[in-house]
Amino acid sequence: MIGRKNRMVSFRLSSVEYELYRGACVAAGVRSLSELARAALQQVVDEGNGKVPVEDQLRDLRENVQGLSTAIRRLAQKLDGEDAATGLERAFGSTV
Numbered sequence: 001m002i003g004r005k006n007r008m009v010s011f012r013l014s015s016v017e018y019e020l021y022r023g024a025c026v027a028a029g030v031r032s033l034s035e036l037a038r039a040a041l042q043q044v045v046d047e048g049n050g051k052v053p054v055e056d057q058l059r060d061l062r063e064n065v066q067g068l069s070t071a072i073r074r075l076a077q078k079l080d081g082e083d084a085a086t087g088l089e090r091a092f093g094s095t096v
Contacts, residue, residue, distance in 0.1 A: 009037075 013021065021033055030036045043053060052060075 018033075021036060025031070025033060025036050028036065028039075030039065047053065
């Protein structure tokens with residue numbers, strides 16, 4: 001978020017919650033519980049606005065790359081042993 005932070009929100013935590021969230025800060029590499037809370041709230045807002053979380057985007061991208069890799073591998077197997085130009089023509093319908 002851009003801009004000076006001049007509003008404060010407070011809430012109570014049990015000691016167990018506090019330690020759990022402090023551990024989450026360390027694991028996530030954030031400086032404070034405030035930063036962790038802001039990030040979590042922003043994620044809730046983004047998801048409510050139809051934005052896809054980065055983790056989901058990365059998962060989808062990985063799946064797409066894996067699918068392309070599989071398709072390329074299959075195409076290469078079909079073309080194996082054929083003249084490269086003939087194989088490309090067969091695969092794409094014209095010479096490249």
